[in-house]
Amino acid sequence: MDRIELNSLTFDELEDFIVSINEDRYRADQLFTFFHKNYGKAIKDLTVFPIRLRDKLDGMGKVNNIEIFKRLDSNIDNTKKYLYLLEDDNIVESVFMEYKHGLTACISTQVGCKMGCYFCASTKDGFVRNLSPAEMLNQVYVMEEDLNNKITNIVLMGSGEPLDNYENVLKFLEIIHHERGHNLSYRNITLSTCGIVPNIYKLAEEGIPITLSISLHSPFDEERRRIMPIGNKYSVSEILQACRYYYEKINRRITIEYTLIEGVNDREEDLLELTKILKGIKCHVNLIPLNPIKEFDYNRPSQLGIKKFKKGLNNKSIPATIRREMGGDINASCGQLRRRYSKDKR
Numbered sequence: 001m002d003r004i005e006l007n008s009l010t011f012d013e014l015e016d017f018i019v020s021i022n023e024d025r026y027r028a029d030q031l032f033t034f035f036h037k038n039y040g041k042a043i044k045d046l047t048v049f050p051i052r053l054r055d056k057l058d059g060m061g062k063v064n065n066i067e068i069f070k071r072l073d074s075n076i077d078n079t080k081k082y083l084y085l086l087e088d089d090n091i092v093e094s095v096f097m098e099y100k101h102g103l104t105a106c107i108s109t110q111v112g113c114k115m116g117c118y119f120c121a122s123t124k125d126g127f128v129r130n131l132s133p134a135e136m137l138n139q140v141y142v143m144e145e146d147l148n149n150k151i152t153n154i155v156l157m158g159s160g161e162p163l164d165n166y167e168n169v170l171k172f173l174e175i176i177h178h179e180r181g182h183n184l185s186y187r188n189i190t191l192s193t194c195g196i197v198p199n200i201y202k203l204a205e206e207g208i209p210i211t212l213s214i215s216l217h218s219p220f221d222e223e224r225r226r227i228m229p230i231g232n233k234y235s236v237s238e239i240l241q242a243c244r245y246y247y248e249k250i251n252r253r254i255t256i257e258y259t260l261i262e263g264v265n266d267r268e269e270d271l272l273e274l275t276k277i278l279k280g281i282k283c284h285v286n287l288i289p290l291n292p293i294k295e296f297d298y299n300r301p302s303q304l305g306i307k308k309f310k311k312g313l314n315n316k317s318i319p320a321t322i323r324r325e326m327g328g329d330i331n332a333s334c335g336q337l338r339r340r341y342s343k344d345k346r
């Protein structure tokens with residue numbers, strides 16, 4: 001029988017587990033705090049438990065741990081890129097960024113990704129597997145321990161499509177938010193998706209007030225399909241309909257991610273169509289100048305072009321900002337580092 005991953009269990013699941021093995025319910029509270037507040041890594045360190053109980057838990061359960069494989073520090077700002085080694089020797093990336101409003105961790109939800117967006121390095125070696133809740137939590141906890149500081153904001157925007165690992169991501173959110181653990185406000189969490197429409201509706205029904213961020217990248221279906229295969233499954237209008245629903249249910253403004261690619265989605269007609277389709281949607285557009293990768297031979301527009309696009313949106317009363325580039329000197333785009341070091345390791 002597989003041993004249960006104890007630090008992937010929600011508070012309620014942990015209570016059920018403890019009760020099911022005929023132990024006192026309050027032990028679940030202690031165990032949860034040990035993992036999610038005190039960075040506990042091994043049952044043997046849980047010295048408030050009698051040895052008998054530690055041995056019992058060790059026999060029935062396991063604790064997932066990840067370690068820092070490499071850290072790259074920016075000399076420009078305080079951005080740090082982490083490569084983590086997982087227990088099965090896979091590698092995932094996370095990024096730490098320091099903003100005025102707080103300390104942000106951008107974390108991965110899958111090893112690789114099956115979505116195939118052409119401009120993204122995370123998908124180039126395909127999909128490997130989903131991350132467990134503990135593997136997502138540990139990206140935050142290990143970063144906090146390393147920095148000796150508390151993360152205040154989390155973005156699920158690293159490798160992987162969070163809504164393609166729905167159950168584990170939901171558990172991650174519940175655990176990191178729980179008052180007996182990290183106690184992070186849902187409002188400080190952003191989930192970025194390429195637009196898996198049924199799961200956007202599902203997420204809206206959960207009623208948890210996280211920010212939904214949509215990787216749109218083109219207002220035209222045909223163009224979007226060319227850079228994002230998911231466009232073959234769900235149209236732009238279906239995605240925006242789901243966004244309206246999300247806003248109605250959750251009452252949080254949607255973020256629209258728009259990677260600016262020269263000659264592909266920065267034309268006058270793109271701007272016009274974008275302003276048309278976003279009209280009436282409570283949203284904010286985050287313009288991201290393309291970070292070129294070898295396999296996608298396109299450039300970002302000029303600085304002037306980027307500013308013009310932003311102004312065009314603002315002129316139509318659509319709030320838009322240009323994403324500030326963090327860690328410009330360690331600026332391998334998401335997924336590139338993992339690919340390089342996974343290969344080195346092999």
Ligand code: SF4
Nearest residue numbers: 113115117120123160
């Ligand atoms: S952009 Fe996101 S959804 Fe698309 S391939 Fe990359 S990780 Fe996957």
